[in-house]
Amino acid sequence: MTARSLAALALAAGLAGCDAGPGPGEDARANPRDASNAALGAKVYAQNCAACHGVKLEGQPDWRKRLANGRLPAPPHDDSGHTWHHRDDVLFAITKRGLVPPYAPSDYQSDMPAFGGVLSDEGIWAVLAYIKGQWSAQARQIRAEMLAGARRR
Numbered sequence: 001m002t003a004r005s006l007a008a009l010a011l012a013a014g015l016a017g018c019d020a021g022p023g024p025g026e027d028a029r030a031n032p033r034d035a036s037n038a039a040l041g042a043k044v045y046a047q048n049c050a051a052c053h054g055v056k057l058e059g060q061p062d063w064r065k066r067l068a069n070g071r072l073p074a075p076p077h078d079d080s081g082h083t084w085h086h087r088d089d090v091l092f093a094i095t096k097r098g099l100v101p102p103y104a105p106s107d108y109q110s111d112m113p114a115f116g117g118v119l120s121d122e123g124i125w126a127v128l129a130y131i132k133g134q135w136s137a138q139a140r141q142i143r144a145e146m147l148a149g150a151r152r153r
């Protein structure tokens, strides 16, 4: 094996290692590759989130259009929504506390419940691990680049 192919191997291994760990804006507790955590998250999702965000994470119909009461329907958590645009800690905070400042104005009216009194922190990280595991490789790649850019700013 030549020195060059060894270097190429080392580079590939380095990149693979990078892919396995939490990138910028990611939290190890929401690691979709942790199979038992993601499996727990799937249960948490089915019991607590699917009724609004959809059994297949598809969201509610016409989710971009406000309801008669002025509130927004539940957005998808799959590639077609914008959940994947946000950092893991932001998703955690919204799930735990609902859409309150700094993620929404203080008088913001939303149907998204705060799960802090219902789910443990571990349960919330697990459901995020499950949701992240449903994103396509392409969405994960774009997200990684977006979050890396956000960190540099």
Ligand code: HEC
Pocket (backbone or CB within 6 Å): 044, 045, 048, 049, 050, 051, 052, 053, 071, 072, 073, 074, 075, 081, 082, 083, 084, 091, 094, 095, 099, 109, 110, 111, 112, 113, 115, 127, 128
């Ligand atoms: C009663 C319906 C309902 C349930 C149950 C519910 N949500 Fe939501 N969720 C919403 C609505 C509606 C929104 C959009 C709120 C808004 O923008 O005003 C939302 C928004 C969110 C967002 C922000 C998404 C984004 O792209 O900005 C996250 C994250 C989220 N929900 C996570 C969860 C998780 C995780 C669960 C289960 C533990 C859950 N939700 C259960 C209704 C619900």
